[in-house]
Amino acid sequence: MRWGKVLTITEYMIVMGRRWAYVAIGITLIFPVLWLVLLKVVGNPQYVNYFIVGTVVNASFLVPFIGTTQDMGYFKRASSIYTMLSSNGADDLDIAIGYLLHTAILNTPVIIALLSASIVIMGASFGVVEILAATGAALLISLISALLGYSLGISIRNYRISNQLSQIIPWPLLLLAPVYYPASVLPEALRYISMAMPTTYMALAVNGVLNLDLHQAATGLAGLSIYAFISIAIAKYAMHRSERYG
Secondary structure, three states: OOHHHHHHHHHHHHHHOHHHHHHHHHHHHHHHHHHHHHHHHHOOHHHHHHHHHHHHHHHHHHHHHHHHHHHHHHHHHOOOHHHHHHHOOOOHHHHHHHHHHHHHHHHHHHHHHHHHHHHHHHOOOOOHHHHHHHHHHHHHHHHHHHHHHHHHHHHOOOHHHHHHHHHHOHHHHHHOOOOOOOHHHOOHHHHHHHOOOHHHHHHHHHHHHHOOOHHHHHHHHHHHHHHHHHHHHHHHHHHHHHHHHO
């Protein structure tokens, strides 16, 4: 891997999608904002903090995972983009890191805007430190999730199947984990299951840094470290398989 190639790929991804960048950012932001408004109107007021955390986790996990899976599946199987990058000397690692940087550049303003909108819509009182810390945690979630999406996108030969899987896989992780609500409302059996879900630790990390709760933040980051390790291992296997079998 050479950083020159990585930066070139990142620049290429941004330039290639420049016409749609503002649209993509707008679409990525508008649905979480509308979801916050809906939760403000019909949700239980005592769960406001969970609504904010859940919406941030949704935006930083769901969108990068689905977007990267679908983009890389299309690039790899249905267009000449992946072949063009490979023929110019880029390997799978170069392309993966270049795309992750591209994801970080596009997703960072979305997270900051979403947290700022939470202050206005939900009446939250986050300071600059909390917003910056939560943005960092959300960015880490985005990069790990995009890496997992990259692995799925390049691994499945029929990119339509990877598109469908990318939209099915995240929802149980968001709905069965204490993301939008506290763990206390879950049945006892689901509480134990949720402890194995990465989204549980995403919510803990974001909630911990937003509320400056060091114990929650540390627990969440420890879970994210395990999630990152697993995602990297899966990505390495997917890249090896891709280089060997195409």
